[in-house]
Structure formats: C-alpha cells, structure tokens
Amino acid sequence: MSKIFDWLEGVYKKWGDIARFWIFGSPKVFINSYDIAMQLLSRKNFLLKSEEFLPLAPIAQYSLPGASPQLHPIRRKMLGPGFNRQTVEKSFGIFNKHAQALCHRLEEFSNKHVVLNALTHTGLCSYMIGCDMAPIKVNECYLDLLLDLEEKKELTKEDVLHELNLFIVAGYDTTGTTSAWALHLLASHPECQEKALKELKEIFGTRKGSDLQISLEDIKRMKYLDGCIKEALRLYPVLPWLLRRTDEEIRLNDGTVLPEGLDVPINTFLIQRDPNFFPEPDLFWPERHFPGSTSNTKAMLPFGAGPRICPGMLFGMHELKILLAHLLLAYSWESLDNPKKMKCVFHGVLLPKNGINLA
Ligand code: HEM
Numbered sequence: 001m002s003k004i005f006d007w008l009e010g011v012y013k014k015w016g017d018i019a020r021f022w023i024f025g026s027p028k029v030f031i032n033s034y035d036i037a038m039q040l041l042s043r044k045n046f047l048l049k050s051e052e053f054l055p056l057a058p059i060a061q062y063s064l065p066g067a068s069p070q071l072h073p074i075r076r077k078m079l080g081p082g083f084n085r086q087t088v089e090k091s092f093g094i095f096n097k098h099a100q101a102l103c104h105r106l107e108e109f110s111n112k113h114v115v116l117n118a119l120t121h122t123g124l125c126s127y128m129i130g131c132d133m134a135p136i137k138v139n140e141c142y143l144d145l146l147l148d149l150e151e152k153k154e155l156t157k158e159d160v161l162h163e164l165n166l167f168i169v170a171g172y173d174t175t176g177t178t179s180a181w182a183l184h185l186l187a188s189h190p191e192c193q194e195k196a197l198k199e200l201k202e203i204f205g206t207r208k209g210s211d212l213q214i215s216l217e218d219i220k221r222m223k224y225l226d227g228c229i230k231e232a233l234r235l236y237p238v239l240p241w242l243l244r245r246t247d248e249e250i251r252l253n254d255g256t257v258l259p260e261g262l263d264v265p266i267n268t269f270l271i272q273r274d275p276n277f278f279p280e281p282d283l284f285w286p287e288r289h290f291p292g293s294t295s296n297t298k299a300m301l302p303f304g305a306g307p308r309i310c311p312g313m314l315f316g317m318h319e320l321k322i323l324l325a326h327l328l329l330a331y332s333w334e335s336l337d338n339p340k341k342m343k344c345v346f347h348g349v350l351l352p353k354n355g356i357n358l359a
Helices: 002-015 034-041 072-083 085-090 092-109 122-129 142-151 157-188 190-204 216-220 223-235 313-330
Strands: 018-023 026-031 114-116 131-133 136-138 344-347 349-352 356-358
Touching (some): 026 034, 072 142, 085 092, 085 313, 092 313, 142 157, 157 223, 157 313, 157 349, 157 356, 216 313, 223 313
Antiparallel strands (some): 018 026, 114 356, 131 136, 344 349
C-alpha cells in the first residue's frame, strides 16, 4: 500500500490536476487540484460515495457517511446538535482525565524506546461518546441525542446503533493517528517541540499532570500548538482521498465534462503538498499557519469540505490540543525515525507503515 503514495505522487507530477485511469475495468478521475476539488465539493448534490467506499468502511455504510444523497441532509440536521460547541465543551473533563491517564501509563516507558502505531488508548473511545467506560457512566451527550431521536421515532434502534458505532470509529482512529503523527513531527523537530513547550509553560506555569485541567480559554491561547496540529493534518491527512462519484454530468469551469456515474477520488494528500499553495511543501513548518505567512492555507482539506465536511472537527481539534498539551508537558520526546523516510499505509486511515519510534 505504501507504494500507492509514491505512485500517486508520480501521477500528479506526470498528469497534473486531473489524472484519468482505468482501474479494474472502471474509469477513475483523480482530482489533484484544490480549485477543482472545491468546484466539486461545494456542490449541494455532490454527495455520492464511490464504490470503493463500501468495502473500506463497512461501519460507515449504514450511518451518516453512507447516507444516500436524499437522506444525508435530513440525517445531518438531526445529528448536528451532537457535535455542537456546547456538547464538545461538556467533554473537556473527560478529555483531560484520559490524557492524564495516558501520561500516567507512559511512565513505565520513560527513558525507554517506545513504538506507537497510533497514540490511541482505551480512553479515547470514551472521549468520543462522552461516556466514561469504567464504570460505564453516560453523560448528557451524543448518546442522549440518539436515544431521544429514537423515542421520537425519528431513528430506529438499528439507526442508533449504526450512528453510535460510526461516532466511535470516526472519532477514535482519526484523532488517535493524528496525535501520533503530530508527536512524531514534534519529536523529530526539537526546535518546534521547544517552542510548543515554551508556549504551554507560559499558559500553565508549573501546572501539569493531575494538577492541570485544560479549559477552553487555555486552548484559545495555544496558537503554536494549533499550527503544529494543522501541519500534522496537512502532511498526513487521516483520509488521503475523499471518495466520490458523480450523480449527474458536471461541467468544470475550464469546460471539462465529468460524466454521470464516474468515480472522482479527491487526492487531499497531494493537494495539501501543492507547492503553489505551500512553499517547501514537505517541510514541517507550523508558522505557515500563522496570519501573513507565505503559504495559502485555504488549500487544507483534512476535514473535507462542503455538505459532508467533518462534523467532529471542533471535537477533534480540542481533543488533540488537550492530549498533546498534557503529553508535551509531561515528557520530552525524541524521534528514532528519519522523518524524510516515513512510509505511509492506508488501513481505513493513513498510518505510519512501521509505527512511530519514540524515546
Ligand atoms: C483529527 C480528527 C478528524 C479528522 C481529520 C476527520 C476527517 C474527516 C473527513 C475528511 C471527513 C469527510 C469525509 C468525506 O468527505 O468523504 C469526515 C467525516 C466525518 N467525521 Fe471526521 N474527522 C476527525 C474527527 C472526527 C470526530 C472526533 C468525529 C466524531 C466525534 C468525527 C465524525 C465524523 C462523521 C460522523 C463524518 C461523516 C460526515 C458526513 O458524511 O456527513 N470525525 N471526517
């Protein structure tokens, strides 16, 4: 699978913004340009997933991501309150608690070499559903919303189970892998790790570990860490392709016609390394996300765009900041990998092929 990324890069260099292929007898048009991606994603009716999506994401096919173009807007509106600001803020206690628990668990590895496939941990799944798994204690959260919708007969029991399953999977793997990639990048760029730590110490003074409950106000001050996380999402987007199929003929601004029923994977991995938007695109450079930088960060699609944009974006970003702040305050991280030679694999999300080696 890691060869696919080398191949895709070759595809872009050779064919440019739109690359046409026949794969197993079926035509595919890879979209490698931000402008064309936005012409498609911002359409109200560009919602169909391509056929590759189904085997890749069996859990997703019966829930929001697999919802038909007719059902999607209805479901999305119904489930919206489960992802809003108030719901996310109610989860801060759980985010802090499990980040502290993870730091505690890592104590036995301090001064040792650790290999992490993804920095997920049992607690992360509790974060997502706003429940504390041990003992099981449900907060007023996403689950409450689903049960309420079931009571009002707007969802069936099966719908509730599918949406809950999806919520856990979509929230767990995404933030888990992104935190692992971010830690790898910070560990292999000690000067950036130092800047992130300096900012955190300015916010928290000597507080860390169980003395530290990170709040929304604290998060708003984490400007440098925000840039680090955005760089991790740019270089290693959880979903390197957004899989779509046209459900009608589409004429692009340059006159190119995409016929109905065509698979058009949108290549976020390449778009986010486009040198026209990101000078020195392979460089980890958190400051490029600051105002006035020479990068044009509008070409960032780590959470997708348009009607299917990730509803868990705020959830994920807050959770990542709380987790990484605790981890950086608790330990100093060193990378044993060569950042230029990291290989990726795609197993539902974009993973480091050989894990991440930290000390
Ligand atoms: C770093 C964190 C995350 C990243 C990078 C991410 C990325 C994405 C992307 C790219 C999509 C759009 C897929 C498409 O257009 O085909 C998506 C959809 C979705 N995400 Fe996230 N996600 C993250 C965190 C979360 C979290 C924490 C949750 C739940 C709490 C979540 C729930 C969902 C759901 C339900 C969808 C389907 C939306 C729809 O089809 O309307 N995600 N995510």
